[in-house]
Amino acid sequence: MDHYGVIGNPIQHSKSPEIFKLFANQTQQLLIYERILVEKESLEAELSKLKTRHFKGVNVTLPFKQQAFALMDTVSERAKQAQAVNTITLNPDGTLSGDNTDGIGFIRDLTRNHRFDIRGKKVLLLGAGGAIRGVMPAILNEEPAAMTIANRTAEKAIALAKSFSGNIQACGLSALNTQKFDLVVNGTSASLHAEDLALPDGLFNAGACSYDMVYGKGQTPYLQWSEQQGAKVVVDGSGMLIEQAAESFYLWRGTRPVTQGICEVIA
Numbered sequence: 001m002d003h004y005g006v007i008g009n010p011i012q013h014s015k016s017p018e019i020f021k022l023f024a025n026q027t028q029q030l031l032i033y034e035r036i037l038v039e040k041e042s043l044e045a046e047l048s049k050l051k052t053r054h055f056k057g058v059n060v061t062l063p064f065k066q067q068a069f070a071l072m073d074t075v076s077e078r079a080k081q082a083q084a085v086n087t088i089t090l091n092p093d094g095t096l097s098g099d100n101t102d103g104i105g106f107i108r109d110l111t112r113n114h115r116f117d118i119r120g121k122k123v124l125l126l127g128a129g130g131a132i133r134g135v136m137p138a139i140l141n142e143e144p145a146a147m148t149i150a151n152r153t154a155e156k157a158i159a160l161a162k163s164f165s166g167n168i169q170a171c172g173l174s175a176l177n178t179q180k181f182d183l184v185v186n187g188t189s190a191s192l193h194a195e196d197l198a199l200p201d202g203l204f205n206a207g208a209c210s211y212d213m214v215y216g217k218g219q220t221p222y223l224q225w226s227e228q229q230g231a232k233v234v235v236d237g238s239g240m241l242i243e244q245a246a247e248s249f250y251l252w253r254g255t256r257p258v259t260q261g262i263c264e265v266i267a
């Protein structure tokens with residue numbers, strides 16, 4: 001049976017094994033998919049170990065996506081743009097190929113599952129770490145009217161904006177006051193630590209969508225706040241998780257699983 005898994009730290013909370021099991025049953029494929037806890041300095045050694053265990057592929061989650069990018073023999077264009085890898089294929093010749101399905105997962109969830117079209121919209125990205133970098137190329141591809149990156153540490157937002165071409169504004173969170181947006185994406189880790197983002201009132205245009213890349217039990221504080229602020233569509237990261245997994249599954253198995261209904265099963 002073919003072996004796959006997900007590497008991260010922490011990893012116990014990961015829903016990927018459940019999602020892959022559902023995909024495998026649905027497409028009648030025989031495979032094993034396991035959680036792999038890796039110590040912060042041990043990614044390279046772990047990948048070598050997986051080669052000897054004849055793994056065919058692994059997904060990569062926090063905090064290893066950027067580190068994994070540096071360890072690949074070849075990377076896809078979308079991984080190169082994101083400077084991060086979430087899907088590794090272990091090739092028969094021992095080489096590692098890296099790809100990134102986070103961007104396409106985000107776009108598919110937003111456009112197909114929530115029917116929100118980014119083209120021509122004003123987009124605000126909150127945060128300037130790996131999560132935001134991972135989805136930026138895919139969002140830019142959809143040709144929004146304008147993009148702003150706001151981060152607690154303004155310098156990081158400015159540096160991230162500069163690393164992409166196009167007219168991207170960047171500022172500190174505290175500098176967001178009078179502007180309004182059609183799509184606001186929270187890619188900070190504030191929800192994970194139950195911390196408040198302290199955003200100004202009135203960020204959302206009529207009909208706006210608020211997206212939190214984090215998912216968990218119940219609604220995140222950021223999404224609760226978004227609803228109070230009048231965001232029309234509020235979305236957590238569970239759909240993106242399923243869509244990026246579906247794209248990884250397709251890369252590895254050559255068949256595309258149906259994603260409708262998976263969210264309800266794993267909730």
Ligand code: ATR
Pocket residue numbers: 062126127128129130131132151152153156187188189190195196197
């Ligand atoms: P990831 O790879 O998940 O994006 P990261 O690179 O550590 O993780 O980035 C975390 C992001 O969340 C950063 O943008 C961070 O802001 P700083 O660059 O100022 O550190 C943001 N963040 C974390 N906690 C936050 C909080 N309480 N309020 C606002 N932003 C926060």
